[in-house]
Amino acid sequence: MAGLNRIWAVAQTTFRETIRNKILLHMVGFAVAMLGLAWVVSNWSIGEPDKIITDLGLTITVLIGVLIALFAGIVLVYGEVERGTILPILAKPLPRWEFVLGKFIGFSGAVLLVYVGMNLILILLLAAVGRPITPHLWQAMYLSIWEIELVVALALLFSSFSNPSLSALYTIMLYVAGRFSFDIKLFIDSNPLAPSRPILEVVYGVIPHLSYFNLRQAAVHTLDIPWERVVWPTVYGVLYCGVVLIIAALAFRSRDLA
Amino acid sequence: MSSPPAIQTERLTKHYRLGVTRRKIEAVVDLDLEVGEGEIFAFIGLNGAGKTTTLKLLLDHARPTRGSAAIFGVNCRDPRARARVGYLPDLPHFYRFLTARELIDYCGRLFGMKRSDRKERSRRLLGLVGLSDRADEPLKGFSRGMLQRLGLAQALINDPVLVLLDEPLGGLDPIGRVELREVISGLKREGCTVFFSSHILDDAQRIADRVGIIHRGRLLACGSLEDLLLKNPGWDVELEVSGDLDLEAVCRRYGWRQELSDGRCHIVIPDDESLKEFYALAASGQVRPQSIGRRQVNLEEAFIAELDRWQG
Numbered sequence: 128m129a130g131l132n133r134i135w136a137v138a139q140t141t142f143r144e145t146i147r148n149k150i151l152l153h154m155v156g157f158a159v160a161m162l163g164l165a166w167v168v169s170n171w172s173i174g175e176p177d178k179i180i181t182d183l184g185l186t187i188t189v190l191i192g193v194l195i196a197l198f199a200g201i202v203l204v205y206g207e208v209e210r211g212t213i214l215p216i217l218a219k220p221l222p223r224w225e226f227v228l229g230k231f232i233g234f235s236g237a238v239l240l241v242y243v244g245m246n247l248i249l250i251l252l253l254a255a256v257g258r259p260i261t262p263h264l265w266q267a268m269y270l271s272i273w274e275i276e277l278v279v280a281l282a283l284l285f286s287s288f289s290n291p292s293l294s295a296l297y298t299i300m301l302y303v304a305g306r307f308s309f310d311i312k313l314f315i316d317s318n319p320l321a322p323s324r325p326i327l328e329v330v331y332g333v334i335p336h337l338s339y340f341n342l343r344q345a346a347v348h349t350l351d352i353p354w355e356r357v358v359w360p361t362v363y364g365v366l367y368c369g370v371v372l373i374i375a376a377l378a379f380r381s382r383d384l385a
Numbered sequence: 386m387s388s389p390p391a392i393q394t395e396r397l398t399k400h401y402r403l404g405v406t407r408r409k410i411e412a413v414v415d416l417d418l419e420v421g422e423g424e425i426f427a428f429i430g431l432n433g434a435g436k437t438t439t440l441k442l443l444l445d446h447a448r449p450t451r452g453s454a455a456i457f458g459v460n461c462r463d464p465r466a467r468a469r470v471g472y473l474p475d476l477p478h479f480y481r482f483l484t485a486r487e488l489i490d491y492c493g494r495l496f497g498m499k500r501s502d503r504k505e506r507s508r509r510l511l512g513l514v515g516l517s518d519r520a521d522e523p524l525k526g527f528s529r530g531m532l533q534r535l536g537l538a539q540a541l542i543n544d545p546v547l548v549l550l551d552e553p554l555g556g557l558d559p560i561g562r563v564e565l566r567e568v569i570s571g572l573k574r575e576g577c578t579v580f581f582s583s584h585i586l587d588d589a590q591r592i593a594d595r596v597g598i599i600h601r602g603r604l605l606a607c608g609s610l611e612d613l614l615l616k617n618p619g620w621d622v623e624l625e626v627s628g629d630l631d632l633e634a635v636c637r638r639y640g641w642r643q644e645l646s647d648g649r650c651h652i653v654i655p656d657d658e659s660l661k662e663f664y665a666l667a668a669s670g671q672v673r674p675q676s677i678g679r680r681q682v683n684l685e686e687a688f689i690a691e692l693d694r695w696q697g
Contacts, residue, residue, distance in 0.1 A: 129497045136494035140480065140487075147482035147523075211478040215539055218444045218472035218549075219495035220464040383401075383447040 133221050137229025138236065145199065145237035158191040158245045166252055177258035178347050184249040185267055185343045192242040192275040193302065199238075200282025201294035203230050204375075208384055217384065224376035227287065231372055235279050242275060266357055267346035273364030274340040278302060280371040281335070287379040304330070305337035335367055389458030391547050391578040392420035392443065396452035399438050399602075412438040414602040415452065420580055420595070422546075425573050427593035427610075428582040429688060435602040436582035437475060440551050443580075444472060456547060468496070471545035475552040475582075477536035481525035485516055485535050488524065489542055496543040503542070510538040513568070529556045537568065548572060550581035554588045566592050590684035598691050605691045613687050620654040621680040622663065625673040635666070653680060655690065 145151060165183035169176035204227070207213035217226065246268050250260055281301055285294035304311075311331050315324055339360040345352050397416040400409050413435045420426045430436050441447040443454050445461050459466035479488050486507060493503035511517045514534035519527070527535065533556040540548060550569075554562045569579050569592050583589045589596065590610065597607040606613060626632050632650070636643045639662055642653040654660050660677075667674055682690070 132497060133495050136491055140483065140491050143487070144480045144482050211474060211476070212480055214444075214446060214474040215472060215477065215479070215492070215536065216495065217446060218467060218470065218474075219492065219543075220466075220468045220497075221495050222464050381448065384441065385401075385447075 130222075130225055134225050134229040134232065137216075137221070137226055138233035141203075141230050141233025142236045145234055146240065148199075150199070151195065151237070151241060154191060154195050155241055155244060158187060158241075159248060161187045161191070162245070162248055162252060166256070169256070177253060177256045180249075180253060180256060181258060181264070182343065182347045184252065185264075185271070185346060188242060188245040188249055188268075189271040189274060189343075191245060192238060192271070193278050195241060196238050196275050196278040197282055197295065197298055197302070200234065200279050201286050201291045201298060203234055203283050204286040204379060205289070205291055205294065206286075208382075213384060223380050227283065227376045227379055228372060231280065231283055231368075231375075234283070235276055238275055238279060239272060242272060261346075261349055263342070263346040263349050263352060266352050267342040270340040270342050270357060270360055273360060274337050276364060276368055277305070277335045277337065277340075277371075280368040280375070284371050284375040284378070287375045288382060301334055302337070305335040307338075308334055308336040309338040336363065339363055388422065389455065390419045391422050391424075392418065392426075392454070392456060392580060393458075394418045394439075394442075394452065394454040397439070397442055397449055397454050398451045399435075399442055399447060400450045411602045413442065413599075416599075416602075416604055418597060418604065418607065420578060422578055423573065423576050424594040425569060425579045425592055426581070427589035427596045428580065428599060429584060429586060429589055429596060429684070430582075430599040431584060434599045436599060437551055438602075439599070440472075440549055440580075440582060443549060444470075469543065469546040471540035471543065471548040473533075473536045473540040473548075473550045473553055475555065476529070477532050479524050479532065479535065479539075482523055484521045484523055485511060485527075485538075486520040488535065489539055492539045493542045498543065506542055506544070507538075510541055513541075514538045515564075530558060530561055533557055534561070537565065541572075545577060547578045547580065550579065552583055553581055554583060554585050562588060586684040586688055596684065598688055600692060600695060603695075605695050610684070614682055614684065616687065616690075619656060619680045619682065620660050620663075620677060622652050622654060622677050623649050623675040624652065625675060626650060627671050627673075630671045632672075639663075649675075 162184055165180050165187060168183065169179040172179050204213075217223065250264075253260060253264075278298065282294060282298045285297045289297070308331065311327055311334075314321075315327050315331060318324065321327075342352060342356070344350070394416050397413055397418070399413040400411055402408065403410055416439060428436050428439065438447065442449050443456065443461050444467065445464070454461040456466040456470060483491070489507035489510060490503050493507065498506070508517075511520050514537055516531065516534055516538065519531070524532070524535070533553070537553070540550070553565060553569075557565060566588060569581070572579055593610055595607070595609050596613050598605045606616075632643060632652075635641070636652060639659055640655065641659065641663075644651040644653060652663075654663055666672055
């Protein structure tokens with residue numbers, strides 16, 4: 128129980144600290160501007176402007192969410208070590224894994240709040256152009272949260288032992304590879320005798336399968352989404368984040384705070 | 386059964402590897418240290434001597450290369466060792482967007498304190514460090530001295546029995562230093578053990594019960610302040626010199642120090658062996674001693690003497 132209270136304290140403080148940072152506000156402003164641009168573009172297009180707004184809007188919100196997760200996430204632990212804000216905190220009876228978990232929860236909460244805010248604006252925009260708000264939309268938005276959470280976890284992992292430049296590089300590489308995970312799988316399945324197959328299988332096993340979380344096209348065209356298409360990616364997202372956080376905690380446990 | 390010491394280290398060693406060549410830096414070497422309950426212990430040394438690294442090892446901010454450290458008998462690697470410890474880092478930095486009150490409350494929560502206790506204690510501590518009227522302002526507007534005061538407040542939130550202070554007097558103005566010395570003395574009166582690192586030796590001499598001198602990671606001397614000051618007090622000799630004697634050259638040859646005080650010539654003779662050499666010189670008639678007395682050294686002189694002895 129004491130451990131949970133400490134984790135919650137770290138999470139709340141991280142949330143406050145992130146939310147009060149003006150950079151986040153600028154990112155939200157940027158997102159609003161991009162959504163406005165999506166609306167303008169949809170007016171210029173021929174036919175079904177609501178679909179264009181839905182497609183562009185869902186893509187913009189998730190991309191902004193990923194950008195925030197990436198650029199704020201890579202300094203989450205590193206920044207604390209560099210500035211020395213971590214020293215008085217880890218001088219308390221706080222195990223390092225609790226600190227890592229608390230940072231993840233708090234930062235995820237802040238990113239989630241921004242993401243939800245951006246999506247509310249998108250929904251208002253869709254309502255304004257007469258697009259019905261169907262469950263497909265909610266499902267697509269929900270699964271995108273896991274895409275962002277995976278980026279938060281990966282950025283936090285690299286931040287716990289590496290500098291921001293390298294952390295950004297590693298996270299972006301995994302994110303891009305993760306977006307193409309289905310193509311890698313397709314290549315493995317269609318080339319069973321390829322010499323690179325064992326390596327690609329390892330790569331496929333390690334990278335985050337971000338395609339699992341992409342329901343945006345189904346939302347745009349209001350295609351049927353079976354329940355397991357939402358549940359299994361959720362389970363995958365929870366497990367992937369869990370494993371990444373365990374590795375982050377182990378990496379951070381043995382680090383000297385110079 | 387006697388209670389374990391507040392701090393105990395055994396052959397505590399920390400090496401760092403730096404740069405592309407992985408050059409080895411011996412930050413702390415075979416440190417055997419014991420700090421008793423209720424004492425004020427000053428850990429003094431030059432910049433880069435290993436003071437901060439020792440504190441980091443005590444707080445598990447860094448892993449020892451070998452050896453061990455314990456706080457009240459609990460190994461420092463165990464987070465429970467820090468349950469009744471307060472810590473003020475050198476040049477404290479805190480979350481820029483939190484207020485002073487929020488920061489103190491956060492620290493209290495990490496110790497598992499109840500909300501009512503946190504509220505009451507943070508109010509009292511912010512008053513103690515003179516930040517009551519700035520309690521609800523974001524820390525990004527705080528000066529270095531204010532952050533130092535706030536750092537002290539957060540270090541005391543859990544009513545600690547051991548307080549570790551890393552260069553606590555460094556960032557403070559003269560009034561702040563006096564106030565902090567009073568706070569430290571007050572902690573001792575309440576039975577708290579205080580371990581602080583410093584290179585401001587005057588302050589250390591004023592408040593410490595025991596002193597440890599660290600240089601290049603090695604503990605050169607450790608003991609009560611009195612013992613350290615009396616270890617090699619030396620002799621203060623006021624003298625007249627015959628016209629043709631080059632006193633400066635004589636001092637250089639024997640390792641004495643020449644001083645001019647009130648227009649009179651004084652020499653400082655470091656130990657009894659050197660005093661015998663002085664008597665021989667006096668017997669030759671080249672110098673005429675006017676007075677010879679035991680010299681009261683301060684911590685700075687004792688510190689320099691220890692460093693000189695170490696350097697051979």
